[in-house]
Amino acid sequence: MMVWCKKHMQNKLFKNRLIADTMISLILLSLMLSISIMFISIPSAKFSGAVYAASGVPVSNAMVVASGPNGHGFATTNPSGQYSITEGLPTGTYTVQVIAQGYLNAKNEDVTVIAGQETPNINFYLTLSGGISGRVTDAVSATPLENIVIVALPSSGGGEFGWTAMTDADGYYSIITNLGTGTYNVSAIFPEGYIMESIGGIAVTAGSEVKGINMALDRSGIISGRVTTDPSGAPLGNATVYAVSDDGEYNGHTETNATGHYRISSGLGTGTYTVTAIYQGWNIEIATDINVVAGSETKNVEIAITVTPPPPSGIITGKVTDTTDKPIVDAVVVADGPAGHGEAETDENGNYVISTGLGTGTYTVSASAPGYSDAQITDVSVTINQVTPNINFQLTQIPPAQSGRITGTIQGDPNAIPEFPNPITILLA
Incomplete structure (x- = not known):
């Protein structure tokens, strides 16, 4: 039985803005991670496999992600369910996860990779996901609402199941990934111009779709x-x-x-x-x-x-470059010491200024930037209302690591719920 629980579910799932913002951050972080993986270019070795359904039907267009302390890489399966991750995997131990429309997510932990070698036959057999679909409209005009983020999470909270999607131009959404058998809450998250809405007590069975979970959103004050x-x-x-x-x-x-x-x-x-x-x-x-x-x-x-000025602070200035004296943009420079803490990012010329949070004392100043080795300078003396200049850094670029390769095949149950036309899906972390 479905229970309309607008305020109760809002209070339970999103008791304050911080919790909700954290969820949105996780969603955006997953998107950025997925996008960033696509632009990695590291000399590679082999990591391959295949993805199958439980009955042995190849699963195409599944995303396979390998991640570990030393690196990460990804691939999508071909029409035969085969994949090969060839970049971004230095020697180390990885978790390999599979995400595919119509199926529950699957993962294989502790997959060992050796740079320059292939780790073959990391295969997966996927089981069916349940589905939830519906439409989101304006409560007064019944106008369909586009680009509303919809999240389905287990009613009990936590767990490994749950997924999210966006409504299309006609207000429709469909979540058919990673919904195991159980009871779910479905929520519209911070819809622009509207009030968040939730429906609880939605019973989902793996392999079946619960349709008609519609929401009519009230306009916000x-x-x-x-x-x-x-x-x-x-x-x-x-x-x-x-x-x-x-x-x-x-x-x-x-x-x-x-x-x-x-x-x-x-x-x-x-x-x-x-x-x-x-x-x-x-x-x-x-x-x-x-x-x-x-x-x-x-x-x-x-x-x-009533605006009060910040507490008085010393100032540290300097520049961050690479070994060829080329400025490094957006490097992070941090000053830490018993008397305070401050940080800044470098500008387009590699310059930085730390001007708040620094009491009189001695500091360790460190600089970091993606793709470079960190560097630090110790015993930097700072005095309130005075400038400590020329705390400069020259960072060494980290050479690309040789990658291993993971290969395999992915198959899945042939009775997966059909994909929503032109689905818009966001990956939850």
Whole structure:
């Protein structure tokens, strides 16, 4: 039996913005990881195999990912279910995971790879996933809503099952990957301009699809206003503004623009809110008893912050280059010591300035950048309100490691749920 549990499920799954933001971060991190793998170019050895269904039917277009402390690589299966991961795998131990539409994820841990050699026959036999599908529309106009992130997670929380998808131009979604037999909650996550919605108690059976799990989303209330300095009234740009309902059910956030204006337009149901503005991390002011009605705008919520300067700090400056004196952009430079901590990134010329968080004392300053060996300088003396210049670094590029190769074949049960036309799927970590 399906139970409509809008507020209860919101409170349970997304009790505060931090939890929800963490979930979104994981989703985006998985996307970025998948994309970054595609651009790795490392001399390779062999890692191959095949992916089969339980009855021996080849599974094509399955993604096979090998990851470990020393590297990672990926491949997709061909029409015969065969794959070969040939890059990014230095000598080491790897976990190989398979992701395929219509099936449960599968993995093989402790796969040993030796650079320059092939690790063959890392084969998989996939079992069927259940499915959940439906449509997301506007609760008032019934207009289909596109690009809404839908997440299906076990009702009991945790576990290895669960997946996510996005709605298409007609508002339809279909999740047919990694849903084992069990009970699930399906949620629309931070839909732009709307309130999050959840449906709980959805019983899923592996190999079968539960259709018609539709959501009609209510439009969010809106809180708008301006953040200024007190007492001058000057606008504060880049301040973060949070709105949280007093009962903890709803929340949203945004940042102010250059004129100090803000507008929170998602995630706000009817209720009374506390609005908090934070500037530079330590300047905070709140406005209480802000009444919001879903679908309507509460305007002119003005917040004036008394801005205090940051604690006095010493300053460290320098430059990060490679061994040919070419500037390294976006290198991270960190200063750590008993008297404080500070960090900065290098600009397009390789220069950096650490200007906050450094009390008088001695520091270890380190520099790091992707593809380069880390470097550090010890016993760097810092004095409050003075500049310690020319703490420069020359980083050595790490040569590409020779890769092993994993090969195999993947097969799966022939009765998998058909793929959604033009599916838009996001990989959960």
